[in-house]
Amino acid sequence: MKVLQKKGARVEVWRDQAELSLRAAELFTSLAYDCIARTGVFNVALSGGSTPKALYARLANEGETDATAWLRTNIFWSDERCVPPTDEQSNYRMAKESLLDHVPVAPQQVHRMRGEDEPGVAAQAYAAVLAENLAARDYRFGLILLGMGDDGHTASLFPHTPALDEMERLVAANYVNKLRVSRLTLTLPLINRASNIIFLVSGVAKADALQLILEGDSDGRAMPASLVQPTNGKLTWLVDEAAFAKIEAGTART
Ligand code: 6PG
Numbered sequence: 001m002k003v004l005q006k007k008g009a010r011v012e013v014w015r016d017q018a019e020l021s022l023r024a025a026e027l028f029t030s031l032a033y034d035c036i037a038r039t040g041v042f043n044v045a046l047s048g049g050s051t052p053k054a055l056y057a058r059l060a061n062e063g064e065t066d067a068t069a070w071l072r073t074n075i076f077w078s079d080e081r082c083v084p085p086t087d088e089q090s091n092y093r094m095a096k097e098s099l100l101d102h103v104p105v106a107p108q109q110v111h112r113m114r115g116e117d118e119p120g121v122a123a124q125a126y127a128a129v130l131a132e133n134l135a136a137r138d139y140r141f142g143l144i145l146l147g148m149g150d151d152g153h154t155a156s157l158f159p160h161t162p163a164l165d166e167m168e169r170l171v172a173a174n175y176v177n178k179l180r181v182s183r184l185t186l187t188l189p190l191i192n193r194a195s196n197i198i199f200l201v202s203g204v205a206k207a208d209a210l211q212l213i214l215e216g217d218s219d220g221r222a223m224p225a226s227l228v229q230p231t232n233g234k235l236t237w238l239v240d241e242a243a244f245a246k247i248e249a250g251t252a253r254t
Helices: 017-039 053-062 067-071 091-098 119-137 204-215 241-253
Strands: 002-006 009-014 042-046 073-077 079-081 143-146 171-176 181-186 196-201 234-240
Touching (some): 009 241, 017 053, 017 143, 053 091, 073 119, 119 181, 234 241
Parallel strands (some): 009 234
Antiparallel strands (some): 002 009, 079 181, 171 181
8 A cells, every 4th residue: 555645635545446445444434433532423425436335335244333333423425316216326325225224324314315306406405404414513524435537526526517616505406518417416615624535536547537636737627526625624535556557657757
């Protein structure tokens, strides 16, 4: 494993997705205990996509987080597709099947985005859920998990989309032209309030975007993941060697 600092963020390079997921489970568990010890509760926003699935399965099967910690954990999402919770595209469904069905969290601790509703209505409703659960804690998540697309998007903040300009609202219904769909997403002002943000990035398809974000002068609207800069929190990138390949090559050349 290699550790380096890039643009104020800690970057850990692991051999492959399995090692990266093991490390993510370790960090998830230690942050859970730390937050519960300090505040009595662990508010975490889960990421969608495929990369976190191995992490969720590890947390579910390896039991690194004990029951008392799960009972004090509130589960939210960083983004959601505008589909019903039973749809195979649903980020909620993926997390439910790989994690939530296997750990002792009660229904009232699970706060999903209602992808089945009209996107604008769903975004407003989720902002109300966040107000109810996080306003007293200054809307500060203990941990936000994020992934990154090969186009540099994160959560459902895609390049050159309207939600990137959202500076007031906590949750946005974001129309993504290239996908011809709306998505629900936490906005940058809310994401950047978190105490801890962890990116999980795996695979060679992400190497160009990762290099631009960690080393280049990327235009934030073109590379939204570069706009994730916690104002008073810790940013950690857990990446595998394939995703880090372009940076590695650059370093080797110098
Ligand atoms: C989603 C995600 C999205 C994801 C990236 C990476 O709903 O799709 O939240 O931001 O993290 O697209 O996806 P993979 O992990 O599948 O590469």
